[in-house]
Amino acid sequence: MNINNFAERLIIARKEKGYTQEELALRLGVTPQAISKWERNNSYPDIELLCSIANVLDSSLDYLLNIQLKSSQMTDDINELKKQQLLQSALSDPLLLEIGTSLVELMIEENQNQFKHLHTVKEHLAEQYGIILPLVRIRDVDSIGEYEYRFYSYDKLIGSGTLTPFINYEEEKEDAIRVIMEHFEKVAYENYSKIINKEIVSNLITSLRLDYPAVVEGVIPEKISLLTLVQILSKLVENRTSIRNLIKIIEIIENEIDKTSDYDAIVSIIEDYLK
Numbered sequence: 001m002n003i004n005n006f007a008e009r010l011i012i013a014r015k016e017k018g019y020t021q022e023e024l025a026l027r028l029g030v031t032p033q034a035i036s037k038w039e040r041n042n043s044y045p046d047i048e049l050l051c052s053i054a055n056v057l058d059s060s061l062d063y064l065l066n067i068q069l070k071s072s073q074m075t076d077d078i079n080e081l082k083k084q085q086l087l088q089s090a091l092s093d094p095l096l097l098e099i100g101t102s103l104v105e106l107m108i109e110e111n112q113n114q115f116k117h118l119h120t121v122k123e124h125l126a127e128q129y130g131i132i133l134p135l136v137r138i139r140d141v142d143s144i145g146e147y148e149y150r151f152y153s154y155d156k157l158i159g160s161g162t163l164t165p166f167i168n169y170e171e172e173k174e175d176a177i178r179v180i181m182e183h184f185e186k187v188a189y190e191n192y193s194k195i196i197n198k199e200i201v202s203n204l205i206t207s208l209r210l211d212y213p214a215v216v217e218g219v220i221p222e223k224i225s226l227l228t229l230v231q232i233l234s235k236l237v238e239n240r241t242s243i244r245n246l247i248k249i250i251e252i253i254e255n256e257i258d259k260t261s262d263y264d265a266i267v268s269i270i271e272d273y274l275k
Contacts, residue, residue, distance in 0.1 A: 007041045009064050013057040014039075022108045027056045027139060032112070092155040094134040094195050095188070102146035103163070103180075106173055107138055117177050121185045130244030131192050131237070132200055149180055151187050153195050159187035193238035198226045201233065208246060215247050219254050228263075229253070235267045245274060 014024050014035075021035040028035075028049065037043040045053060054061050099107055110117060118136065125131040144150060151159040161183050166172050188195065205226075209216040220229065232253060233243050243249060249270055256266045 006044065006064060007039050010053070011039050013053075013059045013064065017057050019057075022112065023104065024056065026104070026108050026111045028052050029135070029137065092152075093137045094153060094197060094200075095136045096152040096155075097136055097138045097184070098144065098150040098152065099138065099140050100144050100146040100148045101140060101142055102165070103149060103176075104140045105169070106176055106180075107140075109173065110177055117181045118184075121181050121188070125185065125189060128244075129189065129192075129237070129242045130246060131189065132204060133188060134195070134197070134200055149183075151184060153191055156194075158191045158194075159183060193234040196230060196234050196237065198230055201226055201230050204246065205229075208250075212247060215250055219250065224250065224253050224257060228257070232263055232266060232270075235263060236270060239267065239271065241267075241271050241274060248273065 014021070017024075019027075021039070022032045025032040025035050030045075030049070034043075034045075038045060050061060050064065053059070054064060057064075122133050125133060145162055147163045147165055149161055149163070150157060161180070163176050163179065166176070205216055205220055220226070229250075233249070236243050236249070252270050252273060253266060256269060260266065
């Protein structure tokens with residue numbers, strides 16, 4: 001990627017917004033080390049991240065890229081980048097956490113700790129219920145209370161809460177992040193039937209194929225489409241049935257799918273087996 005003065009312009013735009021490298025990293029979902037490398041000209045972000053950087057910093061892509069081309073060339077290049085930016089803005093996130101301004105520092109520390117509390121939640125849901133969560137986007141907004149947080153799935157509010165204002169941040173921060181993450185685990189579990197999608201299931205099947213190829217090969221998607229599997233898994237989760245035994249779930253679906261198109265009937269057979 002040939003970017004003239006990108007590092008210098010990134011630093012200027014970041015400082016004009018009043019962000020530290022850690023704050024910018026949190027908003028982009030990257031590490032502070034990545035921001036540092038960009039600002040030292042050691043590496044560059046990809047196009048998708050460039051669009052996010054422009055959004056977060058209220059800047060323009062032509063400014064960040066310092067594009068100096070003939071008008072016809074510049075139009076083509078900028079339009080391609082703007083198209084990526086528009087596509088990203090048009091897609092809602094499977095999981096989004098919005099936080100008030102007084103919770104930004106809390107999330108910056110969580111980011112610096114590699115989101116250990118969030119990963120603990122993900123690991124617990126996977127081990128207990130076979131639930132795999134997608135990427136969680138985090139952004140701060142000033143349109144909600146400064147100690148408020150909200151969880152969204154595909155733009156639909158699925159949970160919210162408000163923390164007690166900090167009296168002693170250092171003493172209270174661990175309890176604060178624990179409260180948010182326990183609430184997150186609860187709403188993610190309760191709403192997983194709406195969160196699960198073909199991408200999540202595809203990743204599960206890819207992993208399963210590596211260790212148990214006979215379970216998958218010739219079955220998915222040949223006999224069972226990803227959409228069918230998503231719909232059945234969604235019903236199981238909605239009924240609070242663990243989907244950890246995915247091997248047996250797939251085998252039962254394979255056996256029943258030619259007999260009936262009634263997914264509720266197939267779900268009942270799976271649940272009876274898993275009891």
